[in-house]
Amino acid sequence: MDLDALIVGAGVVGLACARTLATAGRAVVVLEQETRIGQGVSSRNSEVIHAGLHYAPGSLKARLCVAGRRALYDYMPERGVAHARCGKLVVATREDEIGALEALLARGTENGVEGLRMLSGEEAQALEPEIVCVAAIHSPESGILEAHGLMLALEGEIADAGGAIALGAPFESAAREGEGWRVRVGGDAPTTLAARTLIIAAGLDAQACARSIEGFPAARIPPLHYGKGNYFVLSGAAPFQMLIYPAPAPGSLGLHYKRDLGGRAHFGPDLEFVATEDYAVNEARAPLFYDFARRFWPALKDGALSPDYAGIRPKLHGPGEPQGDFHILGPQTHGLEGLIALFGIESPGLTCSLAIGAHVAAMLEDGA
Numbered sequence: 001m002d003l004d005a006l007i008v009g010a011g012v013v014g015l016a017c018a019r020t021l022a023t024a025g026r027a028v029v030v031l032e033q034e035t036r037i038g039q040g041v042s043s044r045n046s047e048v049i050h051a052g053l054h055y056a057p058g059s060l061k062a063r064l065c066v067a068g069r070r071a072l073y074d075y076m077p078e079r080g081v082a083h084a085r086c087g088k089l090v091v092a093t094r095e096d097e098i099g100a101l102e103a104l105l106a107r108g109t110e111n112g113v114e115g116l117r118m119l120s121g122e123e124a125q126a127l128e129p130e131i132v133c134v135a136a137i138h139s140p141e142s143g144i145l146e147a148h149g150l151m152l153a154l155e156g157e158i159a160d161a162g163g164a165i166a167l168g169a170p171f172e173s174a175a176r177e178g179e180g181w182r183v184r185v186g187g188d189a190p191t192t193l194a195a196r197t198l199i200i201a202a203g204l205d206a207q208a209c210a211r212s213i214e215g216f217p218a219a220r221i222p223p224l225h226y227g228k229g230n231y232f233v234l235s236g237a238a239p240f241q242m243l244i245y246p247a248p249a250p251g252s253l254g255l256h257y258k259r260d261l262g263g264r265a266h267f268g269p270d271l272e273f274v275a276t277e278d279y280a281v282n283e284a285r286a287p288l289f290y291d292f293a294r295r296f297w298p299a300l301k302d303g304a305l306s307p308d309y310a311g312i313r314p315k316l317h318g319p320g321e322p323q324g325d326f327h328i329l330g331p332q333t334h335g336l337e338g339l340i341a342l343f344g345i346e347s348p349g350l351t352c353s354l355a356i357g358a359h360v361a362a363m364l365e366d367g368a
């Protein structure tokens, strides 16, 4: 068998898996249904490098976020990927939110996030003069990056290591054959490939791909919910340098403020469960954005926000259900040798990407 690994999906996660394996000397091919890399979830997100405060201690999200963030800060300067370690404030705008900040600080510390500090409202204002809050957590390791730059860097490394990315090459189905997998590929040049291992990193299509794999137990395919996130952009100068997040609250929309690498200010993403892959910004949500932003920035003027873009999270939990972890499933779960399937790689998947690559490679080393 010529191929060690066939990876479905040239988003940031599939590319990171391919890069880890290719640079370790494995023969890899990435299958991508689109004619360019990174056109899926990886092209419609906040491009935030998460420090790792928010995730349940011990979860894959927490561990891979902290490891992935550290790996990114080593990797990006070496490979010329545009980024900024701009820091973040998580703000309490009312006294009754301070308890939630304290719990978040404790969680972040348990997750191993470096440099976290509780600030008074005045201390936060010394860092960001326009902010109005009663307390804040300062997270100096949070940052922003250019996601396409990261994917191009990964693509370059895969090519340098002798790997290939097949574009316009949709994965159609797979079945075990001999020591590995026989994979049917569609598109303009349909073909069949054989590989020792198969990795499904297909974002919103991961469940559909799993259903096309012979013998994949239906009970192990998690439900998929589309969690749309709308963004609005601010006209005029960006008021803050740092990322600004609200104190966590039940039912929080997950919105935040970001000044991008070009200096423009964005608000989003909210969370709207939708039935179809529809990327039109829901303009009716604008009042929520004004209310959200004015809690910590009362100076926001009417009419200053315009629809920006939208992304869709591959969520495994629906409205009102507790949010869970990534599902990175190997043979112990689905019973199929040489197969790793990734489901629900929502935020912080971009931050985690390099660590997911290492995690998947370690699963293969352990006999997946």
Ligand SMILES: Cc1cc2nc3c(=O)[nH]c(=O)nc-3n(C[C@H](O)[C@H](O)[C@H](O)COP(=O)(O)OP(=O)(O)OC[C@H]3O[C@@H](n4cnc5c(N)ncnc54)[C@H](O)[C@@H]3O)c2cc1C
Pocket: 008, 009, 010, 011, 012, 013, 014, 015, 031, 032, 033, 034, 037, 038, 039, 040, 041, 042, 043, 044, 045, 046, 047, 048, 049, 050, 169, 170, 171, 172, 201, 202, 203, 204, 205, 206, 209, 228, 229, 269, 310, 311, 312, 313, 314, 345, 346, 347, 348, 349, 350, 351, 352
């Ligand atoms: C609104 C929003 C905000 C986010 N913000 C952040 C953030 O600030 N920070 C952060 O760390 N993370 C963030 N994320 C999460 C992050 O964007 C994702 O976790 C990450 O991009 C997932 O990458 P992926 O490679 O798994 O998926 P994708 O980028 O979707 O890649 C999957 C690829 O598989 C391809 N594919 C699908 N089916 C097939 C097939 N049959 N054959 C061949 N190819 C196929 C698709 O075309 C696609 O290119 C956010 C996500 C959203 C939606």
